[in-house]
Amino acid sequence: MTCLPVTTQKKLGLAIDLDTCVGCQACVTACKGWNDQGYGAPLSDQSPYGAEPSGTFLNRVHSYAVQPIDGLAQTINFPRSCLHCEDAPCVPVCPTGASYKRAEDGIVLVNEDACIGCGLCAWACPYGAREMDAAAGVMKKCTLCVDRIYNENLPEEDREPACVRGCPTGARHFGDFADPDSKVSRLSAERGGYALMPDLGTKPVNRYLPPRKKDQRSEASVLAPLLDIRASGFAGWLDRVLGKI
Amino acid sequence: MHPAPSVILFSVLSGAGFGLLAYLGFGFVHLYGWLAFLWWGLGYGLAIIGLFASTFHLGNPWRAWRAFSQWRSSWLSREAWASVATLLSCAPMALSDWLSLDLPRSFGVLGGVCALITVFTTAMIYTQIKAVPRWHHWITPLMFLTFALTGGAILAGQNGLAQLLCGLLLGVMLAVYRIGDGQFARRAQTLGSATGLGVIGEVTVFEQAHTAGNYLLREMIYVVGRRHAVKLRGIALVLATGVPAVLLLLPGIWGAGLAAVCHLIGALAARWLFFAEAEHVVGLYYGKR
Numbered sequence A: 001m002t003c004l005p006v007t008t009q010k011k012l013g014l015a016i017d018l019d020t021c022v023g024c025q026a027c028v029t030a031c032k033g034w035n036d037q038g039y040g041a042p043l044s045d046q047s048p049y050g051a052e053p054s055g056t057f058l059n060r061v062h063s064y065a066v067q068p069i070d071g072l073a074q075t076i077n078f079p080r081s082c083l084h085c086e087d088a089p090c091v092p093v094c095p096t097g098a099s100y101k102r103a104e105d106g107i108v109l110v111n112e113d114a115c116i117g118c119g120l121c122a123w124a125c126p127y128g129a130r131e132m133d134a135a136a137g138v139m140k141k142c143t144l145c146v147d148r149i150y151n152e153n154l155p156e157e158d159r160e161p162a163c164v165r166g167c168p169t170g171a172r173h174f175g176d177f178a179d180p181d182s183k184v185s186r187l188s189a190e191r192g193g194y195a196l197m198p199d200l201g202t203k204p205v206n207r208y209l210p211p212r213k214k215d216q217r218s219e220a221s222v223l224a225p226l227l228d229i230r231a232s233g234f235a236g237w238l239d240r241v242l243g244k245i
Numbered sequence B: 001m002h003p004a005p006s007v008i009l010f011s012v013l014s015g016a017g018f019g020l021l022a023y024l025g026f027g028f029v030h031l032y033g034w035l036a037f038l039w040w041g042l043g044y045g046l047a048i049i050g051l052f053a054s055t056f057h058l059g060n061p062w063r064a065w066r067a068f069s070q071w072r073s074s075w076l077s078r079e080a081w082a083s084v085a086t087l088l089s090c091a092p093m094a095l096s097d098w099l100s101l102d103l104p105r106s107f108g109v110l111g112g113v114c115a116l117i118t119v120f121t122t123a124m125i126y127t128q129i130k131a132v133p134r135w136h137h138w139i140t141p142l143m144f145l146t147f148a149l150t151g152g153a154i155l156a157g158q159n160g161l162a163q164l165l166c167g168l169l170l171g172v173m174l175a176v177y178r179i180g181d182g183q184f185a186r187r188a189q190t191l192g193s194a195t196g197l198g199v200i201g202e203v204t205v206f207e208q209a210h211t212a213g214n215y216l217l218r219e220m221i222y223v224v225g226r227r228h229a230v231k232l233r234g235i236a237l238v239l240a241t242g243v244p245a246v247l248l249l250l251p252g253i254w255g256a257g258l259a260a261v262c263h264l265i266g267a268l269a270a271r272w273l274f275f276a277e278a279e280h281v282v283g284l285y286y287g288k289r
């Protein structure tokens, strides 16, 4: 049913730390690796070794350069995956009931057996979180690794999303945003976590933790007085003559 | 947005077809016998060819029947219902005109209303999408309905009315371009606001997330067409409105036939632009629009 649940018991999602993310793309690979063999159709690649390779991914990492008014430019790496929006515009547009949001934990999923591959949900998502698989003709999106987080066949420490587990700097955190005491809620509160394009009314669950303020390079070096050496004698004469030319 | 030929063909042909069915249903044309069969057949044919073409862009067309299930929330599902309702509800009147059964006109009026509702549902599929600001405006359904009514009037041989509607369509198309061009700016989203990094400073793309293409770039971020947009707008305006209005002055069926062909070509150009010029906000993350 593509009508959205009024509320969900949990609001599972990710807190993504833009300060620690180094843009290594490990989460992209971990996500593709896990979701290639688990939930639904595999994430296909088209012409992977050809001139124009292309493929389906559920998570992408952008790199942006940000130039503050004063201070040096910063490189900020920016992972982008489904935000499991509370008011997900991708769900009600689906004509078949394939797209749905779970009332128990808020995860937004696609029932691939019912998906006709019309692509309307991908149009409706402002964040580009959905990609149609070119081989299977069905819509793929982040499942929040629903087949890991509840999977009792996995050791306890692996019961979190593949991208979270695979991140070498710990820049991705998984948890329940409905619980104010959860790790992600506290992290988001401490660091001023924000939602993407909130004015579109999608109410994303995922939060982005902004980069911390960078140190300013101090203007003058403590060795500066020592550098102000005046040449004397022949060198001084040469300096003066050359300076006049 | 990627201008998929199947969707463009669908929305133009079935739009004109449903328009024609509306005029036939409302009883604008009094046809009997085989002439009625031909005209109703043309309306049905255009509508059905269009609906058939629309399944070509589906990834799994054999599951299309499932699209009837979510009419409570989905405009695409409502469109599926409305088009089937139109095709069914027009049938008694079509048979009556053909076989002179003399059914009351109210049957036809019901069919005609269904036909116009179908066009409206098609338009709402695009209008509802906030992520494409150019479409997210009441002018979109107005444009779809005016196109259907104009095309339908030409096909139904309502020359005087068709000329009036050509004038109206010209106005609506100009308004669509005028309003549409400012829609993205009115959303006030930039790379800085989309990433939330604008509070730090000026944001530019340092490196793309992937060097190869992907579904998003192909489907949502279509940039090639816009260079020719101005020229094509002129062509669409002239072919869809001006030329047919003049051709309708010619006597006999040839004038009307040429006007119809000309109008449909113009409508196809306009519909191509409707997609090619529409910018999805996801383009911001790629620094492209």
Ligand code: SF4
Binding pocket: A081, A082, A083, A084, A085, A088, A089, A090, A091, A108, A124, A125, A126, A127, A128, A129, A130, A141, A202
């Ligand atoms: S990020 Fe996109 S796909 Fe995910 S829930 Fe929100 S609108 Fe839907």
Ligand code: SF4
Binding pocket: A093, A094, A095, A096, A097, A098, A099, A110, A114, A115, A116, A117, A118, A119, A120, A121, A122, A138, A139
């Ligand atoms: S592509 Fe599939 S999941 Fe998306 S709207 Fe169409 S049928 Fe629903």
Ligand code: SF4
Binding pocket: A030, A031, A032, A034, A035, A058, A059, A081, A082, A141, A142, A143, A144, A145, A161, A162, A163, A164
């Ligand atoms: S939660 Fe799972 S599916 Fe979603 S981006 Fe991370 S690895 Fe991919």
